Every structure is written in C-alpha cells, then in structure tokens.
Amino acid sequence: MSVSVAQVRLRDGLKELKFAWAQVKDQWDDAARAKFEEDYLQQLDSKVRGAMAAMNRLAEVIAQSRRDCE
Numbered sequence: 001m002s003v004s005v006a007q008v009r010l011r012d013g014l015k016e017l018k019f020a021w022a023q024v025k026d027q028w029d030d031a032a033r034a035k036f037e038e039d040y041l042q043q044l045d046s047k048v049r050g051a052m053a054a055m056n057r058l059a060e061v062i063a064q065s066r067r068d069c070e
Contacts, residue, residue, distance in 0.1 A: 003059040007052055014048050
C-alpha cells in the first residue's frame with residue numbers, strides 16, 4: 001500500500017468514525033459518553049493531522065530513496 005493510499009484510508013476512516021459517533025451521541029447521553037469523548041475523540045483530529053504530516057515526510061523520504069537508487 002502506498003503512503004498516499006494509507007492517508008486516504010486514514011482520512012476516510014476518521015470521517016466514518018465522526019459520522020457514526022454523531023449518531024451514537026444522540027442516543028448515549030451520560031457522563032461515561034462525555035468522558036469517552038473527552039479522553040479519546042477530542043484528541044483524535046490532532047493525532048490524525050500529526051500522523052498525516054508524518055506520512056507526508058515518509059513519502060518524501062521514500063521518493064528520495066527511489067531517486068537515489070536510480
């Protein structure tokens with residue numbers, strides 16, 4: 001799998017998770033839901049952005065390595 005394909009899958013997975021969470025959130029409204037959202041979901045966007053940035057750097061390194069091997 002290429003880095004760009006992995007990035008698309010990660011981005012799409014996050015979108016799917018957000019959509020599913022929006023549906024669950026309407027049904028599950030208690031302190032446990034709020035804690036779960038605070039502990040995990042609120043941090044997810046920044047973590048995915050960080051992973052995407054790292055993947056971009058990795059793609060650059062891979063591309064440079066391929067050029068060096070030619």
